[in-house]
Amino acid sequence: MKTLSFHPTDPNEGACIPSADMGKSATTKVLLRQPRSEDGVVVHQLVKNCPPLDENSIYCNLLQTSHFAGTSIVAEIDKQLVGFASGYLVPERPDTLFIWQVAVTQEGRGQGLAWHMIQGILRRPNCIHVRNLETTITPVNTASEALFRSVARRFGSTFYATVMFERERHFQSLHDSKWLLRIGLGNNPVPRLNSTSSQQG
Template sequence: MWEIARDSQVLDVNSSYAYVLWGRDFSGTSIVALDHDRVVGFVTGYRRPDRQDTLFVWQVAVDADQRGKGVAGRMLDGVLDRLATAGVVRLETTISPDNEASQALFTALARRRGVPISTEELFRPEHFPDSHEAEDLYTVGHRHGG
């Protein structure tokens, strides 16, 4: 997972230890895609502690040679289908305003699942000490309380 994140050249890359730990502690809310026993994509996520009916997707990444094949969408559908039995009814993620590929991915997810998608400002650049771009909150599914 770390190598895919690193090679993506767009994701914030966490330490390799973070990905190994994530795979251990959040395997129920994350997923990997395999091609002949080789990890070619992943979605990392967790259930919001204060909103157990909401999956927050931290990162989505697909190996360069697998892009354009629908891998990311199938992983998102897979993890949401698995978590539906546990009461998860919505997904949240953050996307920087210039990341059109991620915006399209989550818009397509909402369309496939027949649910609304909404966007709101969440973090502005001044919230980050390291020149990080803004991050908008995307909610796929009905917003909490409505």
Template sequence: MTKGGNGAIAMSTQLSESDKITSLQFRKPRKEDGANVWKLIKDTRTLDLNSSYSYLMLCEFFADTCVIAEKDGQLIGFLSAFCPPESNDTVFVWQVAVDESSRGMGLGKKMLNELLERKSCERVRYLEATVSPSNVASQALFKGLAKRLNCPYEVLECFSEELFPGVGHEAEPIYRIGPFER
């Protein structure tokens, strides 16, 4: 067991202070968002691209634990998450994606905060996510969350390289943050 953080995110620092998001809104996704979410994930070029069907399902059946971020009505961020059926005090964050035009402004952090403030997460005391060893941005995001929540985190083995079909997928250890207070 190693102390650490969790999740998948594509971010970089590219925007100046004058480029700050002015009309940022968060909302639950709708099934009509699925195609745009798929395109956003594809355009990150760093996150695993799942089938378009999976994003339609997330938007339709997991809307309470997924977050859409919009600027001037345009999709600029998506966070997918769900509460595992056997753990009513845990939310698992699957992917955090930020459009290239909005990276480096803390949007991933804002989407995590939006998620944790929702009624659907009122019983949540732990946040989990898997993060590959090379995904430094996601590691920083989840370690930062643990620090802001003033709670411990640990990094545990979850999905080894051998479990992934084909060649070239890194292991995905799990970051477990918590317990934290609401």
């Protein structure tokens, strides 16, 4: 199994510092960059291949990779997209970054790719005032819950979970309830990332 090392295509994008090699002989470079609208269809297929994530329309993915490109990120290995994380600043709470979805191919799993993508977004200039991180999950999405609990541990932060959208009240029993996960990042999160950027998880 090859080790992943993470590299920004443009240092000004605020992407992640390369990760440690962990002493393994073969290392695969992962490029982290801001998405482009041309990535929309590939992102759609990636999300489709990552159950239990909700499959949005291609149009939605085009908006994510254009209107929300500043708070989203893609990961590439040999010019093939292996990861995507989308987010946005909550309009009435610009200190809160809401992570919409995190999708990683089988090739990229188990070596911290999701964590590095979240870091990459937090390092962007437009996230400099972000002090809280939020996402929603369904009860069956244990992988996403584990990811965000791990993020909370890395920041030494509080982790709250409450029901945001209820199965009967909001979805008319057509979808499982969505739980809101909220992590406080502290007053100055980016310097704290410097000491954890090489961690795997």
